[in-house]
Amino acid sequence: MATERKIRVLLAKPGLDGHDRGVKVLAMALRDAGMEVIYTGLRQTPEQIAAAAIQEDVDVVGLSCLSGAHNVLFPRVVELLRAQGADDVLVIGGGIIPESDIPELKAKGIQEIFGPGASIADIIRYIQEHAPKRS
Amino acid sequence: METQTTVELVEKMLAGDPRALARLISQVERGDVEVPEIMQRIYPALGRAYCVGITGPPGAGKSTLTDKLTELARREGKTVGIIAVDPTSPFSGGALLGDRVRMQQHFLDAGVFIRSMATRGSHGGLPQTARGVIKLLDAAGRDLIFVETVGVGQTELDIVETADTVVVVLVPEAGDAVQTMKAGLMEIADIFVVNKADREGAERLQRELRLLVDMHAQRNGWRIPVLATEAPKGVGVEALYAAIAAHRQALQESGQLAARRRAHRRKELLDLLQHRLLAALVAQLEKDRVLLALVEQVQEGVLDPYSAAQQILKDREALWHSPNS
Incomplete structure (x- = not known):
């Protein structure tokens, strides 16, 4: 039987933040790059995001936050995924994130941050190169 | 892992x-x-779950109805599996799966397992692998499985050949009942739902559907109910939930449930064989120079496809010698 490999990505907006233009643009771009994108909507708790990521067995979780709460919410998602054994999921983030916050986010397991001005082509390439290779 | x-x-x-x-x-x-x-x-471990298909045009409110039905099932203590299908883009092979947006309230309930699926290679509304996923949810002990698919008519035969009960969701904007007749939805639906029933034309559509239902011969004593719902407010959802239970009971009492499942199992085997044989044949075609030459002749327009097919199939060995079959 032929094995069909598709990168599955969960895009989520944690916390109290109603700005979803960016995440929607990205969702369409990733779909057009041949990925299966699961969008879960606004105002998600880290617990909801982790549970959805587990059930959907995604390769990548993309978090978008424009409210300033990224330092709390992003690491919490990583923690919850690890606690449930999903430590091989690639977690990346985007939004209004000050340069000075990036080192700590990376230290806490968010593997890349794409701030304002990041190009969609770069995000797609990053995911294609870094999504975990599964059987 | x-x-x-x-x-x-x-x-x-x-x-x-x-x-x-x-x-x-x-x-x-x-x-x-x-x-x-x-x-x-x-x-x-299979055969304990009851599978409900929910189909209808895009934007009819299938996800919201599924969300509300799940709420009722959970109140009864039943565990739920949801398969939410959205189409794969035929151009990029990617898909945007957004049904979860309407189901957020269940994300943290261990009694609800939601899986979004893209249609991938399938031409109808269901991915070829959906039956396998339903089996996994069944084996995992889910009492009720909702399969939500986009469909606008007879392309939805997939769901009829898979689910125990099929709910067809329509909205007033979908047009008059003649559209429904044309799309062949009468043959598909076990239950009709007119969602967004607060909108203009909802009553007329319901009336027309009822008329249509009564003109149609009853299937094994089951009269297709026509229900009105306003999903976000939960209006009419309890009646829908009750209608699904009533249909299940009617199927059980008439022996139709067993008959349906027998037909589903047979169809599944035939589909599986078709899929595997085709894959093996195509793999063989790509390797075999003689067969490939036939394909090229057809491509160039020098040989008719009927003769080529006959010649390819004459070499039956080709079917059985694929390494993966």
């Missing part, structure tokens, strides 16, 4: 581990070599 054997994964899934279930679903979706073994192992 990567080193876990199929046996271990299946054991964990049967014991209720959501991550093992999620992993097995991915294997079935990809068509991994382990799939026959997975299916063989879960086979004894």
Whole structure:
């Protein structure tokens, strides 16, 4: 039987933040790059995001936050995924994130941050190169 | 996680581990070599779940209705599995799966397992692997399985050949009942729902559907109910939930449930054979120079496809010697 490999990505907006233009643009771009994108909507708790990521067995979780709460919410998602054994999921983030916050986010397991001005082509390439290779 | 054997994964899934279930679903979706073994192992645990198909045009409110029905099932203490299908783009092969947006209230309930699926290679509304995923949810002990698919008519035969009860969701904007007749939805629906019933034209559509239902011969004593709902407010959802239960009971009492499931199992085997034989044949065509020459002749317009097909099929050996079949 032929094995069909598709990168599955969960895009989520944690916390109290109603700005979803960016995440929607990205969702369409990733779909057009041949990925299966699961969008879960606004105002998600880290617990909801982790549970959805587990059930959907995604390769990548993309978090978008424009409210300033990224330092709390992003690491919490990583923690919850690890606690449930999903430590091989690639977690990346985007939004209004000050340069000075990036080192700590990376230290806490968010593997890349794409701030304002990041190009969609770069995000797609990053995911294609870094999504975990599964059987 | 990567080193876990199929046996271990299946054991964990049967014991209720959501991550093992999620992993097995991915294997079935990809068509991994382990799939026959997975299916063989879960086979004894199958047949307990009841599968409800929810179909209708895009934007009819299927996800919201599924969300509300799930709420009612959970109130009764039933566990729920949801398969939410959205189309794969035929151009990029990607998909945007957005049904979860309407189901957020259930994300943290361990009694609800939601899986978004893209249609991938299928031409109808259901991915070819959906039946396998339903089996996994059944084996994992889900009492009720909702399969939500986009459909606008007879392309939805897939769901009829898979679900125990089929709910067709329409909206007033969908046009008059003649459209419904044209689309062949009468043959598909066990229950009609006119959602967004607060909108203009809802009553007229309901009336027309009822008329249509009464003109149609009853199937084994079941009269297709025509219900009105306003999903976000939950209006009419309890009646819909009750109608699904009533249909289930009617199927059981008339012996139709067993008959449907027999037909579904037969169809599944035939589809599986068709899929595998075609894949084997295509693989063989690509390797065999003589056969490939025939394909090229057809491509160039020098040989008619009927003669070529006959010649290719004459070499039956080709069918059985594919390494993967």
